[in-house]
Amino acid sequence: MTTRRVMGIETEYGILAPGRPDQNPMVLSSQVVNAFATRPGSRVGRARWDYEDEAPLRDARGHDMSRAAAHPSQLTDVAASHGGAMPDLEDPATANVVLTNGARLYVDHAHPEYSSPEVTGPRAAVVWDKAGERVMQEAATRVGSTPGLGEVRLYKNNTDSKGASYGCHENYLVQRATPFADLVSGLVPFFVTRQVVTGAGRVSIGPDGSVPGYQISQRADFIEVEVGLETTLKRPIVNTRDEPHASADRYRRLHVILGDANLFETATFLKLGTTALVLDMVEAGTLPADLHLASPVRALHDISHDPTVQAKVRLADGREVTALDVQWAYLEAARAHTAEREPDDATAARETEEVLRRWEDVLTRLGRDPALCHRDVEWVAKLRLLDGFAAREGVTWGHPRLAAIDLQWADVRPDKGLYHRLVARGQVDRLVDDAEVARAVDEAPEDTRAWFRGQCLARYGSAVAAASWDSVIFDVPGRGALQRVPTPEPLRGTREHVGALLDASATARDLVDALTST
Numbered sequence: 001m002t003t004r005r006v007m008g009i010e011t012e013y014g015i016l017a018p019g020r021p022d023q024n025p026m027v028l029s030s031q032v033v034n035a036f037a038t039r040p041g042s043r044v045g046r047a048r049w050d051y052e053d054e055a056p057l058r059d060a061r062g063h064d065m066s067r068a069a070a071h072p073s074q075l076t077d078v079a080a081s082h083g084g085a086m087p088d089l090e091d092p093a094t095a096n097v098v099l100t101n102g103a104r105l106y107v108d109h110a111h112p113e114y115s116s117p118e119v120t121g122p123r124a125a126v127v128w129d130k131a132g133e134r135v136m137q138e139a140a141t142r143v144g145s146t147p148g149l150g151e152v153r154l155y156k157n158n159t160d161s162k163g164a165s166y167g168c169h170e171n172y173l174v175q176r177a178t179p180f181a182d183l184v185s186g187l188v189p190f191f192v193t194r195q196v197v198t199g200a201g202r203v204s205i206g207p208d209g210s211v212p213g214y215q216i217s218q219r220a221d222f223i224e225v226e227v228g229l230e231t232t233l234k235r236p237i238v239n240t241r242d243e244p245h246a247s248a249d250r251y252r253r254l255h256v257i258l259g260d261a262n263l264f265e266t267a268t269f270l271k272l273g274t275t276a277l278v279l280d281m282v283e284a285g286t287l288p289a290d291l292h293l294a295s296p297v298r299a300l301h302d303i304s305h306d307p308t309v310q311a312k313v314r315l316a317d318g319r320e321v322t323a324l325d326v327q328w329a330y331l332e333a334a335r336a337h338t339a340e341r342e343p344d345d346a347t348a349a350r351e352t353e354e355v356l357r358r359w360e361d362v363l364t365r366l367g368r369d370p371a372l373c374h375r376d377v378e379w380v381a382k383l384r385l386l387d388g389f390a391a392r393e394g395v396t397w398g399h400p401r402l403a404a405i406d407l408q409w410a411d412v413r414p415d416k417g418l419y420h421r422l423v424a425r426g427q428v429d430r431l432v433d434d435a436e437v438a439r440a441v442d443e444a445p446e447d448t449r450a451w452f453r454g455q456c457l458a459r460y461g462s463a464v465a466a467a468s469w470d471s472v473i474f475d476v477p478g479r480g481a482l483q484r485v486p487t488p489e490p491l492r493g494t495r496e497h498v499g500a501l502l503d504a505s506a507t508a509r510d511l512v513d514a515l516t517s518t
Contacts, residue, residue, distance in 0.1 A: 002338070002348035003276040003355050006173035006448060006490045008118050009129045009268070011261050012111035012166040013136055014155035014410070025110040028152055030095035032112040033105050035146065036139035037097045043442075043461045049096045049104065050468035050484075059229050060180040060242040060252060098467045100442050100458040101131060102450030109232060111166050112136065112154070117450030118469070118490050121351050122273035124445055126265050127432050131440035133263075137412050138441075156261045157410035158218035159202065161209035161403060165222040167231065168261035170272065172254040173246060173490060178283050183254065184227055184238050186282040189291040190275075190330055191237050191258055192300045193323035195220060196309050197362050198271040200260035201379030203386065203397070203406040205305060212398035213305070214386065216379045218260045220304035226296050231257050237296055245469035247488045254279070258300075263410065263419040265431040266358065266376035273355035277334045286337045288329040292316040307383055309366055324367055331359050376429045382409055385418065452493030455502055456511075463508035476509040483512045 015032070017023040037044045096106035102117030114132035119125050136154045144151045159165045174183065195217040202218045205211035215221070228236035237258055244253045256275070262268045281287045292315060293299050299313035303323045312320040335356060343349035358376075365372040373380045386402055395401060411417035414424075422428045444454030449470075456464055456472050465475040465482055474483040487493050505511035 002280075002343045002352040003122055003273045004120050004344050004348040004351075005276045005279065006118050006120060007122075007125055007272055007276065008116045008171045009125060009132075009272075010113060010115040010167070010169040010171070011129070011132060011156065012108055012113045012168070013412070014157050014160065014166065015111060016153045016155070018151055018153060020150060026107060029107040029110060029112040031143050031146075031149055032136070032139045032152060032154070033095035033097060033107060035142040036105060036135055039138065039142060043100050043458050044097050047098045047457060047461070047464040048466045049098065049106065050466040050471045050473055052468070052471065052484075060240040061227075098453065098457060098464075099135075100444070100454045100461075101128065101440055102444035102448075102454040103128065103132065103135075105135065109166065112139070117444050117454065118448040119445045119450075120447050120491075121348065122269045122271075122276065122355060123351055123431065125272045126268045127436055127440050128445065129268055130265070130432060130437040133412055134437060134441050137414065140412065154412045155407060155410040156263055156412055157200070157407070158261050159207075159209070159222070161202075161204050161406075163208040165207070165219065165235075167219075167257050168259055169231075170254075170256040170259055170275065172256070172275065172279055173244075173251050174254050174279055175283055176244075176248070176250055176252050180240070180252070182282055182285075183279075185292070186278065186287045188226060188237055188296050189293055189326050190278050191256070192293060192296050192313075193303060193326040194271070194274065195260070195300075195304055196323045196327065196366060197274070197359070197377065198260065198262065198267045199304070199377075199379040200262055200264075200267070201382035201406075201409075203403050209403070212396065214307055214383060214397060215304045216307055216309075217300075217304040219258055220300050223258050223297060223300055231255075237300065246490055251490075260378075261410075262378055263417075264376065264378040264381070264428065266362075266429055267378045269431055270355065270359055270362065273351070274330070274334075274359055277338075277352070277355065278330060281333060281337050284337065286333060288333040290315070290317060291326055291329060294318075307370065307379070309370055324363055327359075327363055331356070331363065334359075375427065381422065381428070382406070385409070385422075446495035447491070449487045449490050449493030451495050452487060452498050452502075456508075459502065459505075460508035460511065474508050474512050476507075476512055478509060479512065483516070485512070485515060 015025055015028050017028055099105055104115040106113055114135055116128040119128055140152050140154045143149050199216035200218045202215050205213040205215055207221050223235050223237055225234050225236045227238045228234055229240045239255045239257050241255045242252055244251045259271055294314040294316050302311050302313055309324055314320055370380050374384045409418040414420045444450040453467055453472055463474050463476050466473040470488050472485045
C-alpha cells in the first residue's frame with residue numbers, strides 16, 4: 001500500500017487580453033495553444049486528438065445521459081462546432097495538440113488547458129504540473145511578441161470572481177471491481193475537508209464574489225451537489241463520469257473536479273498523495289468509520305469560509321467536528337493501513353512516508369496556528385500577504401486592491417506573479433528543482449504509456465496523424481489506411497517496455513510494421 005497510482009492533472013488557465021475586453025476568449029486561447037505548438041524546434045507535428053474512445057456521457061452509476069439532455073459543454077467527444085447552442089465554442093480541432101512530453105494542450109470551455117501526461121506518483125505529478133506552467137509562460141510570451149496579436153495574460157486560478165469558474169481536475173486510475181458507491185462514501189468527507197491542506201485561497205465569498213471576505217478554497221463556492229455527471233454546471237463533490245481512458249473491464253478513472261489550481265508544490269504533492277492513499281483504503285475497505293456528513297455541500301462551503309479552521313460541521317450521526325478532526329481520522333487510518341502492508345518498492349515507500357509525514361506536520365501546525373504554515377499551505381501564504389497589505393494601507397476586504405492582489409498571485413509571468421516573487425525570495429518550500437521541470441516540458445515520464453506517446457511524436461512527428469490517452473494513429477506510406485495503435489494499459493508503453501523497439505525503428509513505418517507483425 002503506497003501512493004503509487006496512475007494519476008494526472010488537467011488545468012484550465014484564466015485568460016485576459018489587457019485593454020481589449022471585446023476579444024473572443026476562444027480565439028485568444030487558440031493563439032496560446034498554437035503559439036506553443038509552433039515554437040522553434042517544436043516536434044509536435046500535425047497530430048490532433050483522437051476522440052474515438054471518449055464517452056463523456058457515460059455515468060458510473062450505471063447509465064448514459066442522452067445527448068439531447070446533455071449541456072453542449074459536456075460533449076467533449078467530438079471535434080465539431082456547437083453552432084447556435086454555444087456559438088462561442090468553436091471547433092476544438094483548431095487548437096488541440098499532443099506534446100512530446102505526453103501532455104495534451106488544447107482549448108476547453110474558452111480557456112487554454114494543459115492536461116498533464118500520466119504519472120505514477122504525487123512527486124512526478126508536481127513535476128509535470130509545473131512543466132505545464134512553463135508551457136503556458138512560454139506560449140503567452142510568444143503570443144505577445146507576435147505582430148498583430150497583442151499581449152495575453154494567463155492565470156493559474158479557478159475564478160474570475162464574476163460568477164465564472166474553470167477547473168483544475170485530478171484523475172486517478174482505480175479498480176473497476178471497487179463499487180462506485182464505496183468510492184462516494186469514502187471520498188466525500190475527505191474531499192470536503194482536504195481544502196484546509198490544499199486550498200489556494202480566494203478573496204470574496206459566493207460564486208459572484210459579491211460578499212467581502214477571504215476563504216480557503218477557490219473552487220468551493222461553485223460546488224452545488226454531492227454526486228453528479230456535470231462539470232460546468234451543478235458541479236458535484238464526486239463526479240460520476242465513467243470514461244476510463246484505459247481497459248474498461250479493469251479500470252475506471254476517478255475524475256475529481258472540486259480541487260483548486262495550486263502553485264505551491266507542497267499543496268499539489270499532498271493533494272495527489274493523500275487522495276491516492278485514501279483511494280487505496282477505499283479499495284481495501286479500511287477507511288475510518290462514522291465520518292458521513294449530514295450536509296456535504298454546506299459543509300464544504302462552511303469550511304472554506306472560515307480561515308481559522310475552527311468551523312464545526314455536522315456528521316450524519318449528529319456529532320459536530322472540524323475539518324482538522326476529519327483529516328486526522330483519515331491520516332490515522334492511513335498510518336495503520338500502511339503499517340500492515342508491504343510497499344511496492346523502496347522508492348514508493350519513501351514517497352508514501354513523505355506524504356504521511358508532511359500531512360501530519362501540516363495538520364499539526366494548522367491546529368496550533370494556521371500562520372505557521374505560510375511556507376507550504378497556499379491559502380495561508382496568500383492570506384498573510386493580503387493581511388500585510390490591508391494593514392499597511394488601512395483597507396478592508398471589500399477593497400478592489402485586494403482582489404487585484406489575488407489575481408496577481410496567480411499570474412504565470414515569473415516577473416509579475418506574486419507567487420513567483422515569494423519563490424525568488426526563498427519564502428516558499430520547494431519539492432522539485434527547475435532543471436527537472438524544464439526537462440519535463442519536452443520529455444514524458446518513462447514509467448507510463450505517456451513515454452510511448454511522447455516518443456512517437458518526438459521521433460516520428462510528421463507521421464503521427466492523431467493521438468489520445470489510449471491510442472496513437474499513424475499515417476505512413478505504403479499503408480492504405482491510418483494505422484491505430486491502441487494503448488489501453490497505462491503501465492505498458494514505458495521506456496522499459498518499448499524502448500528497444502523504438503530504438504530499432506528508424507521510421508514510423510518500421511514501427512508499424514514491427515507492431516503489426518507480432
